[in-house]
Amino acid sequence: MKKILENIKNAFLEEFSSVKLAITLFIFLAITTLIGTVLPEEPMVGAAELVKKYGLEKYKLLKSFGLTDVFHSWWYLALLTALGLNLIIASFKRVFPKWRIAFAWPVEIEEENIKKLPINCEFNLNKEFDLQVIEKNLKEKNYKAKIIGKKLIAVKGGWHRLGASVTHVGILTLLIGCTVTILTGFNGMVQVGENEGFYLSDLGDNSIQIRSVEPENWLAPISKMPIWIGRIPPYLVKVNKTWREDYKTGQPRQWYSDLSVYDQNKKELARKTIHVNDPLEFKGLDIYQSNWGRFSQISFNNELITLPLENFRGEDIVVLPLSEDIGLKLKVIQNNKEKDILELYSITNDGSKEKYLGEVEKNKKLQFGPMNIGYFGTQTLTGLQFKSNPGGILIYPGMFFIIAGVFIAFGSRKQIWAAINENNNRIVIGGNADRSKGKFFQEFEELISKLALNK
């Protein structure tokens, strides 16, 4: 029994240390990633869109194969996991051990085999020309050379053999970073108004933020992995102010939010005005400006919803598609403090025709045929993305090792052997290089020319 387990373990290690498996996985991952790129993905376009595109039957079939969300399907995850295992095991079993041979002397080889080297040549031996001359010439070219009896071995380079190790260390570092983040990190998104604040909270499957009567007591849902050993920081994040700056053309130039982080005793721990590309980073919690917009508070058949206002030709509108070809356009009109109403239009979905239906005053509800519509004013909300990425710091050393490894890997190891034949009248010399053979051949030819001239 013990023996069987041992055999299984060995077979496993053997299989997962092979480069063949790595190549197979690379190719499978390339193909599946390509499929995932070309097919629309559910997290990007939404399930409704996919059902519309494929029809329900086909959608269900594709979904069961994971083809509606390739990158989160079990088999894609399995491929990545296999690659990770392969990388770890191969690195330790195959790549790192190369350290030892990187600087070793080449093994001695016989005259016969020197003649079989990729580049080789024969000389007549005479008094002025012997192994010492070759040794001297090679040392001038920065070779390490030594003579053992009637044989000479010389080598230059070898450092580059470490390149692959360093690169692999880099990738392993990234892998560890990803694992730490997956196990302990989280992320999420909230939309909050000025003078409102939120706590982070694990709301389970509920991914919608929870408002409360007090504006500073919102709960923002975090999204995390199923297996999770992290901790949710107990801070209150408050939006002091939020605004946008425009280009002269009216396009947004930048969005800003002035944020404060408080502890449980309402003591301010940090404060910063963030904008896109300039987040607030506080003790492992990062808060990003993600989007920004004006929202209208509307009730639809007595259900309260918050909808983003679009600025279309100078009008603030919301368009709700009702069916294939007809929709509802809600237009907010706020002239000054006194007037704040919602105008309703029915429109065709291509926007070609529209018909005025009526208007709702702020804090009122009105019945339109089967629909009941209420309007409760507008609010400016800032979209904040937050996340905790504890493994993130490993990205930089990982990247450093990958790059350093690649630079190290550039060299080539050149080896030269020479031997005097049994009759002591001829000398054979030959060489090999593991990379850029063309260049080595050139160097070899130069060496031989020089030797031929000197003798």
Next chain:
Amino acid sequence: MENLGISQNETLFFNISGFSVFIAIWFYAISWLNSKLKLLKKLGSLFLFLSLISLTIALVFRGVALNFFPLTNLYESLVIFAWAVIAAYLFLEWKFKIDSFGWVVSAFLLMVFLYATWLPPSQKQIAPLVPALQSYWRTIHVPPLLMSYALFLIGAFSSAGYLIETKILNRGVREKKDIKTTKEIADGVKISSYVREISQRAHFFDEITYRCVTFAFPLLTIGIINGALWANHAWGALWQWDPKETMALVTWFIYAAYLHFRLNTKVSGSVLALISLIGVAMVYLTYFGVNQFNFGGLHTYGKIE
């Protein structure tokens, strides 16, 4: 800073650059047809170099007008890509003595120039940046990628050269194990060498592709990681499986396969050349395809608000 036109100086130098490329094609092509005309090849390189210099000047003019590194739209991206192709080619030509396909590279460059010229003005104008693009990360993220695309491209030309050499020009030749060459260096001193290919030239093509990939792969890796870091900065997520990201990942897997395939000396050069060609197809699907075929996603800006 809004809606600046293209200055006349910039246009002038851009045109000089394109015209130099056009001339370089002919010099390279003639020297390719008749390999004795070494001087013409040198002239070809000289004109490419001239093109590089004027393109640099054009970029400086644009950069000054914009007040930052000019990499904000497709036009600028193409111009910098052309710059990278010229620079990479000249470097490889100098360092590894490439010949044989200078005319192909120049002809391709001319196409890039023409394409850039024919872009609608809206794609060329200096437009205000949407919030997500206003970041120094842009200049760290994109240039390594463009440089890697340029190197992969040259590598692919070399692979195509390899396949033509082995499968068309030497079709009759059975896949011999080695080819031996013997050179007489001095009286009675003969060097014999062999390479595991049908011809020296095939060996050379294979080696150039390998060089290009070893330069380009780390650049691609850096570009992808920088992209993730930027996304992290801008959107708070390192990786979102956005089509441009995943296409880049496809490319990365393919070239990783290439590098590891090479570790096995029994793998034939044709397989490697084929992988390099597939790789370059993925590169251009990443570069243009994602936007052109409308895979959607975050790299098509303007939908942010």
